[in-house]
Amino acid sequence: MGTIGKWLSLGIMILFILVLFIEISYAGTIDNGSLLKEYVSSGYEENILEQRNTLLRFQAENNLFVDGLIGEMTQKALVEKNKKIIDIIPEEIKVKEWFIVVNKTKKILTVYNNGEVYKKYPIALGKESTPTPDYKFTIINKLKNPYWGGMGGKFKPVRGGDPNNPLGKRWLGLSTERYRGYGIHGNSDPYSIGRYVSAGCIRMINEDVEELFEYIPIKTEVWIGTEEVLEEWGIKQYIEYEEILDVCLSKIIGYN
Template sequence: MNSTFSLFAFTFILTSQNLTLLGEDTTISKQSEIIISRIKNPISIIALTEDKAMASHISINLKERRVYVYQNSEVIKSYKVAIGKKGWETPKGNFAVMEMVENPQWKNPWNGRISAAGPNSPLGERWIAFSQQDGKYVGFHGTAGEHSMGKAVSHGCVRMRNQDVKELYELVSLGIPVVVQ
């Protein structure tokens, strides 16, 4: 591995998602180099992760129609959202993120039709479920109808602009607390 070619051949660039393959107890900072040496031909990995804040919990203020994303006691993001309309109110209480889906399909509960995934689907580009009651899921999702932000118009879910829910998706993980008040 002394030649430029062999060094290049054994150097890999990883994204933050691929770094999870190294194990939960591996701490890696931006542009760190990892040498994997327990194999016949050691390889070098350059990790190009982004230093981003991760959420510790989420709070939804129904009166304000805003979502607050916290890292410990500090608000790191806030989003204007649409909430459940009268008769379909967003449930209040303490929940946790239970499911996360990129480009989700939506099955219409009234006629069973499935809408294709994408930015114009009823769920937008991301789905982050935090409640399930009587077989019905409630969560954050995107919408093409950005004009609905700040209004009570959904069937219980928390609608977000597609770009906002994509950003939130990157900040949260399964199991983090969601408080709806």
């Protein structure tokens, strides 16, 4: 191959790498709403985990009920441009560098940073027979690849890092002054997120809890409650839609 041919081959290779890099960057930065719209327009498949996780994250980000279903409220939030995501929190949360609120009613874990919403995550919570308690906890430890003890002999223990470990690969343990054994962790059943299925712990999408693990420090406060309980604590999380004045009506009544 001549010199020109070598340079041409090198140029094509560089161009290919650049295009690939741009595509990867775009995929990494596209928001969940835009991504979900693409899935819906092409035929949403709930049995495809990537699509379901995108829906769950969109619901959490918009203070909707996290259930993995594209219902009326989710459809509205997906198409309306005049929506406002509102979080009202008390002053004692605003002065904290990091703070976590778990909304049991909507199945949303919200991270606040200096009083502002930093990130919202979809979660799974305790089933009716083993509900997640309403309580004001604190994170007391963080573990990578935690060992699962089998719930006191009810099940066979699973070693840390095993794909079948119900705790996933990350554990953030909660304080034990009143309730013992509760934590925020990953999962071995990704389709359980968005449901009430656990023994009381807070389950997260594995990638989400790994992200949370990296930046949330020990001693971070974690308030867990239903919407009614959270409201008693001064917390409200909801979505609302602003009314848009009809321009045509304005012209009819004489305003330009």
